[in-house]
Amino acid sequence: MTESPRATPVGPRTKGLALQGPSSLEQVAAAHPTITADTFSWPLLTLDDAALEHNLSTMAEICRAAGVQHAPHVKTTMSPQLYARQVAHGAWGATVANPAQLRTVVDWGARRVFLANELVDPRETAALRHLLDAGAGAGPGVDAGTGVADGLTDGQALEVWLYVDSAVGVQRLEAAFADADPQVRARLGVLVEVGVAGGRTGVRGPAQALAVARAVDAAGLRLVGVAGYEGSAAGGTSPDELARVAAFCRSLRHVAGMLLSEGLLGRDGTPVVVSAGGSSFLDVVVAELPGDLTGPDGAAVPVDVVVRSGAYVTHDHGFCERMDPWRRIPGASPMQAAAVVWAQVLSTPEPGLVIVGAGRRDLAYDLDLPVALSVRRADARGTLAPPVPLDDATVTALNDQHLFLTVEPAAGSAPALAPGDVVGLGISHPCTLFDKWRLAAVVDADDHVVELVTTDF
Structure with missing residues (x-):
């Protein structure tokens, strides 16, 4: 450390x-x-300081009320001290945008990290394997200066989640973890990323999602759920744009339900993870994503929703002020x-x-x-x-x-x-x-x- x-x-x-x-x-x-x-x-x-604490408390309360987990996207500030405050307000873990940020937050002491991106460089998949091998519980899991520990106990094993949207991404992970100890493989969570036409990364449609999910399963990797960035579906908050965001969130649940029906998710009653951003459209995300899915046997399968909001911590006087979803959540403070x-x-x-x-x-x-x-x-x-x-x-x-x-x-x-x-x-x-x-x-x-x-x- x-x-x-x-x-x-x-x-x-x-x-x-x-x-x-x-x-x-x-x-x-x-x-x-x-x-x-x-x-x-x-x-x-x-x-x-007062504004920071207001924003942190407001976000934590909304997540608690909606029954969702919050993995704040630390790319906004990349500050260990501000992330420590987010952890103190109940953050599930840290979301990062690239491998360099992943290494940084692990060095802070973070023990749950969500890489909300694709990983296709074999050097980086090998480095991830090394991180998970080294983070098997031997380290302290806490930084003495920040108190960062993701709410976990000292010595907790490092867990990393990430996206895939292609056969190449799956192949890179499969090669890096082919001879890994089963306990190490179990601490790598893979999510199929769903995108939108003309947007950035993510599969285009359910058929591609199913193909990638099958490849993950065939590679012996742990598929934990489905994720996407709802901000790609709209750039404003008009009724039509909010409706597009809602439709995108429903598409995430649809893909998750399809993978559940195929037996690729929810094995042994494991909750299905569905994740979205939430900085600009948190009101839509928490309205659309929570709720059980129906398994192949007709039984209810719980859904764990993880939101990755990051810009909320400082908010701003411009874009975030215009998009502020907290103004659209009944009872919430802007x-x-x-x-x-x-x-x-x-x-x-x-x-x-x-x-x-x-x-x-x-x-x-x-x-x-x-x-x-x-x-x-x-x-x-x-x-x-x-x-x-x-x-x-x-x-x-x-x-x-x-x-x-x-x-x-x-x-x-x-x-x-x-x-x-x-x-x-x-x-x-x-x-x-x-x-x-x-x-x-x-x-x-x-x-x-x-x-x-x-x-x-």
Whole structure:
């Protein structure tokens, strides 16, 4: 097990910190400085502690109420400390997008990992075999710094699930695990991935699903269920788009039922796993996927639903806000945007134009430009006042390290922004924010840092 992430060295090379020499996360956070203290520099990524806890608690409660498991997709933040918080709120395990992320979370101490993707590189299937051989229960299963253990006991054997959608994928796994101990093979779970026409990975239709499932069974691999990404079925939340998502979820259950009827799933009463994403359409997923299936003998076979929502943990001020499924779930509270990037005004070269010291290296921009939220005005000595809402300001463009802000103050409002002021920027799509940072400051309502979290991209 690696050294605790809290002891990870930080120093002059760490963006967001203004350190003159080496230190550690624990040392920096020990005094609970404010983000305007000399310890920090601009730009700086902050996460609101209360918003994080609201989002984590809300997601956990909805999953409990719906009777589904949650394996959060950690690709959003790749932060061991934030994943530890998800585990503390009942996460079943970690979902990852590729083999590198899988190795990372196992190094954190995760003992259940869901690789929501295909694995067709023989080097990677061999590496997976090695991980499962090495993770047979001898390791601690817990990282001392994060407390990550997926709710399992110390020494719990590592279990990995992954997708297949082709004969090649099955053949690669079969070759890697041909001579594996049966106990090791039992800790590899395979799911047939179902896709949509024109979408990304996944079989196209029940016939292909059946062929791949039969190949998995013939290879002696453990088929545990069916999975898919419902976000490929729709890009918005109109009634027609929500209906398409619902139809896709029903197709997952249909394929699972077909494989159950073929005797490929549900053997000896084993629950059938059906998995979907859920970040944008959780309301549809939890309405459509749960519920027993009928086995070949007419008996009810339980379904274990695993949702892989990830972006919910920080939410955002753009895409996630527009798609927010929690607004469509009766009794649920909307998620709260937790992430803000603070950046300093560098220049006001012409009336109405403000140039801010942050850009594509610091901010998500693949779906929407950032949103100007607030300003901390600087006095003549550079001391910053508490933040106040920034109205009539629009982000119009980003360069690598510069942001263009158009400001049109209304009559009687505060004067236009000046160099030295610090602007709070909301983002859209957190999945393309955190890879630009190695550290984020978790702050309370008074701007005091309660924790520093790292990322492992």
